[in-house]
Amino acid sequence: MEVEEGASSQAQIEKKKCEELIPLYPCDLRNLKNSLKNFVQKKLFKWDQKHQGIVLQCKNIKKSSEKASIHDESPVIFVPCSYRLKVLQIKQGDVFLGQVTQTFNTHISLQLFGLFNVLIYADDISDKILKLNDDSEWVDAKENTVIEVSDDIQFEVKTVDLQEFGDFMLIGSLKNTKKNGPYSSIKDKYKVMDHTKIQELVEKSLSKYSNLKE
Structure with missing residues (x-):
């Protein structure tokens, strides 16, 4: 969608x-x-x-x-x-900070707020942001450092992949060379605003929901 x-x-x-x-x-x-x-x-x-x-x-x-x-x-x-x-x-173009959970030469998987899955296909990754090295590892195009699990990546929302019963996956993009990429490589003025309140709300609801299920 x-x-x-x-x-x-x-x-x-x-x-x-x-x-x-x-x-x-x-x-x-x-x-x-x-x-x-x-x-x-x-x-x-x-x-x-x-x-x-x-x-x-x-x-x-x-x-x-x-x-x-x-x-x-x-x-x-x-x-x-x-x-x-x-x-x-959430709409197309919204910028979030996700944490890397898996890397493959075909795609990169992230997690948003420690709960929601994000998938970024290789075709949606600019080689000016990330590129594959000779070992098929994604590396920061500026720093030439390998992207590791738990690294912070700033991405844009491209689409939402809707599944049954409200389940979903965000499809992301790393095309915007100013706003997308490893968080450490992005200039301060392009970094996402503080999402602490959203994170706190997610954790509060998750804790309450877990208690209800017990």
Whole structure:
């Protein structure tokens, strides 16, 4: 999927107030509050197509009406639910800092915020930024140093590869010689802004989500 192109090179966290009919079975009504929470929490860390981004937080989950609906010949009950999301909206050209997890001559794999997978194909890597040496290792074109696992790479978002149930992978690019490449080789004025708040939100939600699953 091609994400919408925009002028900004920084992703934004947006707060969204949502209304949705949640499909539940009669047994789920025994503890309606938990059933609604469990359903909505499944959106966490998934790609939200409506809001064009990654859901980083779900909160204030509650039924929004005393009335529910049932469709003919279906055991499912649709319960009106309201909730709030924090969504990391992502568009083409947004710049992030990822950590290298794997390198192959065909592609480089990164991880964003220690959780989200990023794939950068060789065709999307400028030889003015990284190049392959005689041992088929990626090296910094400026410093001629080998790219290692855990190295910081600043990349641009090219597309989002959507999979089932909101799973996704970011497809990145290393074409912009000013904004892309090994973090240590990029001039300060082109380095990404501080993403500490996003990282903290990811870690907070991840910790809470892990506790809910236990």
